Amino acid sequence: MIETVKLESVVADVLASTQVVDIHTHLFAPEFGSLGLWGIDHLLTYHYLEAELFRSAPIRPEHYWPLTTEKRADVIWKWLFVENNPISEATRGVIAVLQAFGLDTCERTLTRYRDFFRGQNLPEHLTRVFELAGIESVVMTNDPLDPEEAPLWDSLKPDPRFHAALRLDRLLNHETPYNSAEARRLVETWATRIRAVYMAVSLPDSFTFPAQDRRNQLLTEAVLPVCRDLDIPLSLMIGVRRQVNPAIQLAGDASGRADLRSIETMCREFPGNRFLVSVLSRENQHELCVYARKFANLMPFGCWWFLNNPSMVEEITRERLEMLGTSFIPQHSDARVLEQIIYKWRNTRRTLAPVLANAYRLLAEDGRTIERAAIQRDLQRLFRTNFYNWTSR
Numbered sequence: 001m002i003e004t005v006k007l008e009s010v011v012a013d014v015l016a017s018t019q020v021v022d023i024h025t026h027l028f029a030p031e032f033g034s035l036g037l038w039g040i041d042h043l044l045t046y047h048y049l050e051a052e053l054f055r056s057a058p059i060r061p062e063h064y065w066p067l068t069t070e071k072r073a074d075v076i077w078k079w080l081f082v083e084n085n086p087i088s089e090a091t092r093g094v095i096a097v098l099q100a101f102g103l104d105t106c107e108r109t110l111t112r113y114r115d116f117f118r119g120q121n122l123p124e125h126l127t128r129v130f131e132l133a134g135i136e137s138v139v140m141t142n143d144p145l146d147p148e149e150a151p152l153w154d155s156l157k158p159d160p161r162f163h164a165a166l167r168l169d170r171l172l173n174h175e176t177p178y179n180s181a182e183a184r185r186l187v188e189t190w191a192t193r194i195r196a197v198y199m200a201v202s203l204p205d206s207f208t209f210p211a212q213d214r215r216n217q218l219l220t221e222a223v224l225p226v227c228r229d230l231d232i233p234l235s236l237m238i239g240v241r242r243q244v245n246p247a248i249q250l251a252g253d254a255s256g257r258a259d260l261r262s263i264e265t266m267c268r269e270f271p272g273n274r275f276l277v278s279v280l281s282r283e284n285q286h287e288l289c290v291y292a293r294k295f296a297n298l299m300p301f302g303c304w305w306f307l308n309n310p311s312m313v314e315e316i317t318r319e320r321l322e323m324l325g326t327s328f329i330p331q332h333s334d335a336r337v338l339e340q341i342i343y344k345w346r347n348t349r350r351t352l353a354p355v356l357a358n359a360y361r362l363l364a365e366d367g368r369t370i371e372r373a374a375i376q377r378d379l380q381r382l383f384r385t386n387f388y389n390w391t392s393r
């Protein structure tokens with residue numbers, strides 16, 4: 001039995017030793033070569049930091065984009081790390097990564113950091129990064145219509161620590177020549193070929209289902225039947241408003257509240273399908289939990305993108321624990337640059353330890369004896385087996 005005052009340190013300890021599955025990232029296995037980003041220049045030119053740059057530096061987007069990646073990284077370091085204190089979540093993350101490698105975090109220029117990353121051998125570095133992050137495996141984002149990525153699959157077999165996920169944004173959100181039968185063949189061939197653990201699409205806040213549009217038709221006639229036949233979930237990431245400010249490129253997307261009655265309809269009308277769902281708007285979080293209580297084929301996951309900040313993660317996870325127990329997946333990293341998994345998972349553990357400990361404290365106060373083994377079982381479920389049970393049935 002654990003004394004109440006020790007709960008938080010026991011939870012933190014169990015969390016630290018739980019090897020998580022990172023169920024949504026934009027990372028690539030090393031076999032994909034230059035598609036996989038790592039190192040200081042990519043860490044600094046992450047679009048979360050680019051959005052912050054234009055608020056703190058006297059540089060306009062049209063003068064930033066023509067620069068090389070190294071020059072962009074120099075500008076970001078100067079304005080967000082030297083001229084200002086890096087206290088935002090995304091900037092602090094870079095500091096945490098440097099510290100994890102034992103580097104001085106106060107350099108005025110990037111020379112030493114560049115030397116360090118240039119000196120790393122990728123396979124060993126990758127293993128070290130996974131260890132530092134406490135990660136067992138990650139899920140990539142694999143777009144069958146990406147002209148750079150698709151041909152690579154002809155000749156490669158990814159490192160088994162990287163699972164594939166078939167991303168359908170181009171197919172479902174862009175104009176493409178595929179009719180339903182062709183789309184069905186495309187997703188079936190690709191999901192099988194890359195052994196996709198799920199299919200995924202990001203959707204605008206205006207997404208409605210059912211509706212008389214091409215996206216609905218392809219979902220109903222191609223994507224959902226193939227997911228059901230292959231027995232894999234469909235991941236819906238809802239609430240992104242793409243390119244509200246195109247001048248800042250990838251950093252120019254925003255969020256909006258969606259009507260989650262679409263989720264209700266899909267879960268009810270397609271009981272043979274499973275849905276992983278993440279919503280980008282804070283205002284949609286509670287109703288997502290309500291729908292998850294109604295439909296066992298709905299798995300809420302992650303605190304996505306603008307929600308991956310301690311204040312939001314704390315609030316959303318507390319609500320999910322209260323409403324769903326351990327039947328959800330608390331977080332994914334959305335990392336685009338390898339080393340980001342170090343800080344993103346460190347922050348997740350740091351934020352969630354007190355939230356989980358508080359749930360156990362309340363339970364202890366209400367009369368249940370809390371054992372370490374029971375905490376271990378819960379955390380395994382939250383961070384690993386909810387995902388495995390949903391994807392490898």
Ligand code: RAT
Nearest residue numbers: 026202237250304305334336
């Ligand atoms: O969080 C991000 O990096 C976004 O740009 C998106 O990639 C988002 O996560 C997505 O998968 O659409």
Ligand code: ZN
Nearest residue numbers: 024025026334
């Ligand atoms: Zn993403």
